[in-house]
Amino acid sequence: MAAICVFCASSRTLDDRWLRLAADTGAEIARRGHTVVSGGGCVGMMGALVDGARAAGGRTVGVIPQALVDLEVADLKSDELLITDSMASRKTLMIDKSDAFLTLPGGLGTLDELFEVWTTATLALHGKPMVLVDADGFYRPLLDWLATLTDQHFLKPAGLGLLTVVDSVPAALAALESHLS
Template sequence: MKRLAVYCGSATPADPRYVELAREVGETLAKRGIGVVYGGGRLGLMGAVASGALAAGGEVIGVIPQALAGKEVANHDCTELHVVDGMHARKLAFTELSDGFLTLPGGVGTMDELWEAVSWAQLGYHAKPVGILNAFGFYDHLLAFNRHMAEVGFVRPAHQGIILTEHELDLLLDRMAVHEPATPIFAMKVSEL
C-alpha cells in the first residue's frame, strides 16, 4: 500500500484523545512510507492526520470541494491539494488516488465515505481494503449493526469480511496489507445473489 485514503471527522471533539489519535495515525503512516489521501481540510481530526504525516516527512494529498476551499478551511500545507467540483468528485478521487481506505472516528461525512467504499467493494468498482480503526470502542455499535445486517441477510456471506477492523493501527495496517478482495456482485451468478 503506497497510499491510503483516510476518512475522519473535520470536527474537534472535546475529548483530546481523538485529535491525538489522528495525529499519531498520520505520523505512523508516514513512518511506514504510506501516503495520506484525505479531505484536504485543516480542521479537526482531518487537520491532525495531515499535520502528523507532514511532521514525519510523509506525503499528504488533500482533496477538497470548491465550496469548502472557498470557506478558507483548505490545508495549503499539503504535498498536493486538489480542488474538485463537489463531494462525488472528491470520493472518486479518494478511490483513484489510494490503495485502500482507513476510517477513523468521525460523523456523517465519514460514514458516507465509509459506506460508499464498502458498497463499491461489494459491487466490484474497486478491490481495495476497507479498514476501520475502532479506537476507544467508537465503532462498536456500527460494527454490531453491520453484523445484524449480515444476520438478517442484507449482507451476503461473500461480503461479510469486506470491513477489516482492529483496535490497534499496526494490526489493522498489517491485515489491510494482505487483504484478499471479496467476490464482487458483478462477478456473481444470479443463483449466488
C-alpha cells in the same frame, strides 16, 4: 509504497484523544513510507492527521470540494491539493487516488465515505483493502447493527467480510500492508 486514504472527523470540537489518534495515524503512515490521502481539510482530526504525517516526513494528498476551499478549511500545506466541484466527485477522486482505506472515528461525513468505499467494493468496482479502527469501541454499536443486516439477508456475509475491523492503528496498517504486498 501505497497511498492510504484516511477517513476521519473534521469537527473542531473533538476531545484531544481523537486528535492524538489522528496525528499518530498520520505519523505512523509516514514512518512506514506511505502517502496519506485525506479529504483535504486542515481542521479537526483531518488536520491533525496531515500534520502528523508531515511532522514524520510524509507526503500528503488532499481532495476537497471548492465549497470547502471557500470556507477556508483547505489544507494549503498539502503536497498535492486537488479541488473538485462537489462532495460526490471528491469521494470518486479519493477512491481513484488511493490504494487502501483506513477509517478512524468520525461522524456522518466519515460514515458516508466509508459506506461509499465499502459499497463499491461489494459491487466489485474495486478490490482495495478497507480497515476500520474501532478505537475504544467507538464503532461497536454500528458493527453490531451491521451484523443484523447479514442475519436478515440484506448483506451477504462476504460483503461484511470485506471490511477488516481492528482496535489500533498499528493493527490497521499491518492489515492493509498484508493486502498490499
